[in-house]
Amino acid sequence: MEENKQLIKIPVVIQDAVAETTTLEKKQGGIHLSEGGRVYKTYLTKKFAERKSWKAPNPLQVLSHIPGSVVEICVKVGQKVKKDDKLMVYEAMKMKNIVKSPMNGEIKEINAKLGEHLPKGALLLTFKKPTGKK
Amino acid sequence: MSLLSKKISELQQRAENAIRGGGDKAIAKQVAMGKLPARERIRRLLDEGTFYEYDLFIQHDAREFGMEKQVLAGDGVIIGTGKINGNPVAVYAQDFTVAGGSLGSMHARKITKIMDYALKMRIPLIGINDSGGARIQEGVNSLAGYGEIFFRNTLASGVIPQISVILGPCAGGAVYSPALTDYVFVVDKISKMFITGPEVIKSVLGEEIDMESLGGARVHCETTGNAHFFAESEDECFEQIKTLLSYLPANNAVKPALKKTASPSKKYDIEKIVPVDPTSPYDVRDVIRAITDNSEFFEVQELWAKNIIIGYGRIDGKTVGFIANQPLYLAGVLDCDSSDKAARFIRFCDAFSIPIVTLEDMPGYLPGVDQEHAGVIRHGAKLLYAYSEATVPKITVILRKAYGGGYIAMNSRHLRADFVFAWPTAEIAVMGPQGAANIIFRKEIMEAEDPEAMRKQKVQEYKDKFANPYVAASKGYIDSVITPKDTRKFILQSLDISVQKNASGPKKKHGIPPF
Numbered sequence: 001m002e003e004n005k006q007l008i009k010i011p012v013v014i015q016d017a018v019a020e021t022t023t024l025e026k027k028q029g030g031i032h033l034s035e036g037g038r039v040y041k042t043y044l045t046k047k048f049a050e051r052k053s054w055k056a057p058n059p060l061q062v063l064s065h066i067p068g069s070v071v072e073i074c075v076k077v078g079q080k081v082k083k084d085d086k087l088m089v090y091e092a093m094k095m096k097n098i099v100k101s102p103m104n105g106e107i108k109e110i111n112a113k114l115g116e117h118l119p120k121g122a123l124l125l126t127f128k129k130p131t132g133k134k
Numbered sequence: 135m136s137l138l139s140k141k142i143s144e145l146q147q148r149a150e151n152a153i154r155g156g157g158d159k160a161i162a163k164q165v166a167m168g169k170l171p172a173r174e175r176i177r178r179l180l181d182e183g184t185f186y187e188y189d190l191f192i193q194h195d196a197r198e199f200g201m202e203k204q205v206l207a208g209d210g211v212i213i214g215t216g217k218i219n220g221n222p223v224a225v226y227a228q229d230f231t232v233a234g235g236s237l238g239s240m241h242a243r244k245i246t247k248i249m250d251y252a253l254k255m256r257i258p259l260i261g262i263n264d265s266g267g268a269r270i271q272e273g274v275n276s277l278a279g280y281g282e283i284f285f286r287n288t289l290a291s292g293v294i295p296q297i298s299v300i301l302g303p304c305a306g307g308a309v310y311s312p313a314l315t316d317y318v319f320v321v322d323k324i325s326k327m328f329i330t331g332p333e334v335i336k337s338v339l340g341e342e343i344d345m346e347s348l349g350g351a352r353v354h355c356e357t358t359g360n361a362h363f364f365a366e367s368e369d370e371c372f373e374q375i376k377t378l379l380s381y382l383p384a385n386n387a388v389k390p391a392l393k394k395t396a397s398p399s400k401k402y403d404i405e406k407i408v409p410v411d412p413t414s415p416y417d418v419r420d421v422i423r424a425i426t427d428n429s430e431f432f433e434v435q436e437l438w439a440k441n442i443i444i445g446y447g448r449i450d451g452k453t454v455g456f457i458a459n460q461p462l463y464l465a466g467v468l469d470c471d472s473s474d475k476a477a478r479f480i481r482f483c484d485a486f487s488i489p490i491v492t493l494e495d496m497p498g499y500l501p502g503v504d505q506e507h508a509g510v511i512r513h514g515a516k517l518l519y520a521y522s523e524a525t526v527p528k529i530t531v532i533l534r535k536a537y538g539g540g541y542i543a544m545n546s547r548h549l550r551a552d553f554v555f556a557w558p559t560a561e562i563a564v565m566g567p568q569g570a571a572n573i574i575f576r577k578e579i580m581e582a583e584d585p586e587a588m589r590k591q592k593v594q595e596y597k598d599k600f601a602n603p604y605v606a607a608s609k610g611y612i613d614s615v616i617t618p619k620d621t622r623k624f625i626l627q628s629l630d631i632s633v634q635k636n637a638s639g640p641k642k643k644h645g646i647p648p649f
Contacts, residue, residue, distance in 0.1 A: 097464070
């Protein structure tokens with residue numbers, strides 16, 4: 001497929017079940033949208049074109065919710081923890097925030113380094129995949 | 135058999151048929167899905183024996199696609215009035231067993247009838263949603279029905295409390311009635327709300343997601359903020375509704391009912407809850423419980439934007455709306471979601487004459503590209519607008535940090551708070567000591583032989599001079615510096631003083647809030 005003919009679809013009916021879909025074709029500058037033989041010309045907004053696809057979060061990863069740095073690590077690799085156990089102290093916005101365990105499990109890896117300044121969404125810690133069921 | 139008893143027996147026969155809804159099989163299916171039948175829901179929600187039903191014999195008038203041959207009991211919705219906690223309410227419940235609870239024109243007309251009734255009688259409205267959406271066979275008449283409902287939701291907004299209970303699917307255009315109402319209740323694994331479902335999203339955007347992760351109860355409570363109350367079961371949900379209504383007035387012209395007073399429980403020692411070290415977190419809800427009657431606090435939107443707490447408690451028997459920064463989450467910062475959450479709550483309290491108590495401990499607005507690009511300016515402005523606009527009694531207690539723009543936004547004197555109190559642990563300043571010292575003393579720090587030592591010294595100087603409540607107190611921006619133990623006393627006294635508060639602004643059609 002040519003670069004400027006990237007095909008995507010957008011919904012035309014806002015309803016609950018299966019909606020009709022429409023093919024959208026990117027052509028020089030504009031977008032040609034055809035639906036049941038009818039053709040519309042439209043443009044994608046910059047925000048729509050650059051949006052990130054949704055990905056399911058990995059329940060085994062603990063991420064930072066706010067920019068800051070880890071000032072204390074309270075667990076070790078291989079340690080078994082219970083839900084709500086204290087994992088780390090994460091300093092951000094003038095506060096020593098306590099990072100609690102989201103689950104019962106075993107620590108596989110501690111990804112964040114002490115004192116390192118981290119952005120939002122940084123990987124702090126990884127849990128081991130539970131064995132047995134699932 | 136007399137003629138009268140014949141007539142009565144015919145009525146009973148007709149009523150019995152209508153009450154059967156979609157029939158035993160459909161009801162069994164509803165129960166198998168883990169859902170209660172619509173009539174049973176109303177029975178459990180209302181005070182025993184108080185429900186009176188209207189429009190039981192409504193018939194749809196669709197004549198296309200073979201609809202003329204179909205009889206739909208009550209056209210898939212039940213409407214009526216009853217009582218909760220002894221107070222009248224209007225209620226409707228969609229019946230999924232009848233044509234999937236789909237909304238046709240007569241179905242909508244029943245709903246709008248009870249909405250009109252609720253508005254006219256000035257009593258709360260509760261809508262139980264369980265519907266597959268528009269009744270396609272009725273075409274544009276079905277859409278017209280939704281429009282009539284949305285219009286009435288807007289008309290009644292701020293006049294009577296409107297509650298939406300999502301007990302099944304609520305998809306497509308149907309979601310906008312709940313979104314226009316004041317409080318949305320959802321139940322785990324039962325409630326589903328979305329504009330377009332997983333199938334459409336997959337075929338159009340290629341994103342794979344299941345219904346629960348897309349629009350389940352948890353998602354709307356934790357991620358979208360569309361719902362306000364999360365329950366594990368329908369019964370728990372009904373209890374939550376009853377509790378919420380106990381705090382609210384029936385309409386905007388009356389005050390909430392007084393409840394017998396009781397002191398806060400001794401379990402909550404206000405001096406021990408908040409650490410003096412401003413970098414240590416704590417649960418601000420414990421501070422609220424140390425202030426309220428019986429230490430009761432009914433939290434709204436508990437799972438969304440947890441960095442701000444909103445909810446109801448009572449002081450001396452009177453309902454009070456609480457807004458509190460929550461240091462336990464995201465250091466208690468203000469951001470897009472927390473501003474949005476608090477602003478809407480303030481407007482509700484203001485519309486229904488509920489005084490607002492603000493407990494402040496926040497480091498400011500959350501920095502970051504995602505926040506800026508998500509429009510934190512626009513969302514943050516909602517909070518300023520809502521506080522400024524509110525004319526109910528407004529009381530602020532500054533517990534610890536009150537920095538920068540956040541200080542202004544959290545019901546400061548400058549936005550016409552009626553009373554502002556601060557604990558001796560309060561730090562009221564234009565920004566935190568670190569940042570302020572770096573700017574004010576940049577030259578001294580840069581030119582010092584040991585810049586780090588100089589920085590520390592200047593931070594300490596700034597802390598000593600400004601990180602306290604006395605600078606603000608010296609300007610009258612706060613009324614009193616109070617001990618934590620006196621907090622309830624001061625709030626109670628302020629509420630007493632403000633009973634006849636009159637602070638009306640200039641006449642206008644309506645303001646233009648930043649949404």
